[in-house]
Amino acid sequence: MKKMIILLPIFLFIVCHSFANSVKENFDPYAISLIVSSNSNTPFCYSFLIDYYPNGQVKEKGCQGHYNATGIFVGNWYEYDLLGMLIRTRYYHPDEFGKDYKIIITYDKNGKVLTKKIFNYSDLYETEDVEINEIPK
Incomplete structure (x- = not known):
């Protein structure tokens, strides 16, 4: 019950802030889950x-998260001029090695997509950035 009381204001802040911004954004509620699972391999957001x-x-x-006892970026991150x-938007998907990835999309000044690239999640396993052709399964 204490966890729910503590997490409710955080959830309300994220929801209110995402609707207050005039730029169209898509927060992935599954990527920034606020529910702390007993499974330490489930990514969750602990600080927006x-x-x-x-x-x-x-x-x-964006969301500072937790995955496999590591504090890392999770879910959607947004950069503005x-x-x-x-x-630029960045989507971070922590997972086991080989199934981890991040998607980086850059935009021009009119909001049109310039580039969309998929990389391994190099920060998670301290490897070098490698562009990949598709999302790992």
């Missing part, structure tokens, strides 16, 4: 982070 430019615009936001326009 927002970084700002000196002019007050959001620079970056000084004017508040979305310039």
Whole structure:
């Protein structure tokens, strides 16, 4: 019961903040699950982070998470320019070695996709970034 009381304000903050932003974004509720599982290999969000430019615009936001006893990025992360326009999204999918990946999408100033690349999740297993052709299964 204590976990639910503690997690409720965090959940409400994430939901309210995601709807307050005028840029269309898709938070993946499964990628940033707030439910702490007894299985330590299930990624979950424990801290929603927002970084700002000196002019007050959001620079970056996303979820610091936990997977397999490691504090790492999980789910969707968003990067913005000084004017508040979305310039890059990153999706982090921690999993066992070989099934881990991240997707990085860059946008032009009109919001159109410039690049979409899939990489192994190099930070998780301290390997080098390697671009892959498809999402591992």
